[in-house]
Amino acid sequence: GENVEQHPSTLSVQEGDSAVIKCTYSDSASNYFPWYKQELGKRPQLIIDIRSNVGEKKDQRIAVTLNKTAKHFSLHITETQPEDSAVYFCAATSFSGGYNKLIFGAGTRLAVHP
Amino acid sequence: DTAVSQTPKYLVTQMGNDKSIKCEQNLGHDTMYWYKQDSKKFLKIMFSYNNKELIINETVPNRFSPKSPDKAHLNLHINSLELGDSAVYFCASSQDSVVGVSYNEQFFGPGTRLTVL
Numbered sequence: 251g252e253n254v255e256q257h258p259s260t261l262s263v264q265e266g267d268s269a270v271i272k273c274t275y276s277d278s279a280s281n282y283f284p285w286y287k288q289e290l291g292k293r294p295q296l297i298i299d300i301r302s303n304v305g306e307k308k309d310q311r312i313a314v315t316l317n318k319t320a321k322h323f324s325l326h327i328t329e330t331q332p333e334d335s336a337v338y339f340c341a342a343t344s345f346s347g348g349y350n351k352l353i354f355g356a357g358t359r360l361a362v363h364p
Numbered sequence: 365d366t367a368v369s370q371t372p373k374y375l376v377t378q379m380g381n382d383k384s385i386k387c388e389q390n391l392g393h394d395t396m397y398w399y400k401q402d403s404k405k406f407l408k409i410m411f412s413y414n415n416k417e418l419i420i421n422e423t424v425p426n427r428f429s430p431k432s433p434d435k436a437h438l439n440l441h442i443n444s445l446e447l448g449d450s451a452v453y454f455c456a457s458s459q460d461s462v463v464g465v466s467y468n469e470q471f472f473g474p475g476t477r478l479t480v481l
Contacts (some may be wrong), residue, residue, distance in 0.1 A: 293472040337405055349419045354407040354468060
């Protein structure tokens with residue numbers, strides 16, 4: 251069945267460094283790839299998304315890249331800050347009976363140390 | 365203004381009991397979802413409704429029964445609770461989910477932490 255793999259499961263960086271999280275997906279028909287941030291005890295919140303007709307998207311310190319041929323997409327966070335510490339989830343759409351659903355990766359716990 | 369709300373926030377109950385979680389969205393969205401997040405933080409879709417109709421029903425025990433009285437509300441009833449049901453349950457909504465329509469952001473509720481003793 252459809253699957254989204256996410257790596258690494260944990261990531262520890264120093265404040266100011268960059269962080270990269272990578273995902274691969276299995277459904278070649280996937281066309282929407284969101285990234286969610288979940289702080290401790292809170293709800294997942296969308297931070298950036300990309301559609302299949304775009305290869306890269308940037309929003310201030312975060313960027314996402316998509317390689318449809320390889321079925322890879324990545325999240326890049328530059329100049330990390332302690333408030334970036336959270337669990338990050340990638341996701342990809344998958345078709346189910348005429349409707350789309352999101353398949354989530356297992357999450358990456360990012361720790362940014364001052 | 366809370367976009368997606370859930371009640372209760374916490375639910376502690378004994379094995380074998382029946383409980384319900386309620387969800388409401390005021391975004392005017394057509395599609396609502398229930399997700400289960402286990403202790404390892406894995407987020408897995410359980411059900412989805414589009415305009416009050418069940419459209420996605422993942423491999424979930426039939427002790428779980430969703431109900432959508434209108435497109436702004438989606439409730440989850442769980443019968444005969446088991447220890448393994450302990451998790452955080454998130455409700456979410458999105459504008460639409462029909463194939464061929466541009467997919468949009470899912471907005472999540474605050475979650476309901478269910479603990480079965």
